[in-house]
Amino acid sequence: MSRTVFPYQVADIAAIARSLKAQWAEEPRPPGHVELLNMLARAAGYRNFQHFRSQAVAVDALEALPVAAPEVDYAKVQRRLRYFGPDGQFLRWPSKFSDQEPCLWVLWSRVPARETFTERQVNQVLNGFHGFGDPALLRRALVEHKLMARKPDCTAYWRVEQEPPPEMRALIRAVSARLP
Structure with missing residues (x-):
């Protein structure tokens, strides 16, 4: 027994x-x-x-019980790094929708937290991080993906504070490692 x-x-x-x-x-x-x-x-x-x-x-x-550790697909992270230059600059807008949001998370991480910006100030911040000259596209995409918010009359923008998903954190770290 x-x-x-x-x-x-x-x-x-x-x-x-x-x-x-x-x-x-x-x-x-x-x-x-x-x-x-x-x-x-x-x-x-x-x-x-x-x-x-x-x-x-x-x-x-x-x-x-197995602990559900969030899996990170490092192959995707590596593939998405091609949108960023060796200096961490966002080089081109991804044509695939599945690659757009992760790239926006990298930009989100570079926008100063707990600050309010005018549209012009947001454009200046975004121009410092990308090289294809379309801050309006990035600004609208950040708002659409709820990474930034704005007043209805577009007079104020701010970063929405939240925890990035594990795969996005991995991409943010990988791009940040490239920064001078």
Whole structure:
């Protein structure tokens, strides 16, 4: 017959000893095996041994679940690096929609956070990071992809603070490594 091992850990052994002494004193005769298990479980803060056991099984089951680590397709990151020059400049607008958003994340990372800009200021910031001369395209794309926001009358723009997805973070790091 196989036996399941349940780890038993308590923060204060003195408290366990006091609890066991008090519980043992209430017993008219020496406790049996199951009664001792229940005493130990109660001393550790559980209702009884069955409660202790169910908690241990639940923890083991949770720890056995695979952790869904976000996968990064480094081949895509490498392919998207071709849109950026050796100095980190955004060289050309991708024709594939699937490559546009990752490139916009790189631009997003370069826009100063928690600042409000006029349209002219946004254009100046974007002109500093790309070499194909179309800041309006980039500005509109950043707003459409919800990486930047603007007032309805287009008098103020600001970067929308958010956590980039793992693949976008990898691209941002790769392009940043090229910066002088």
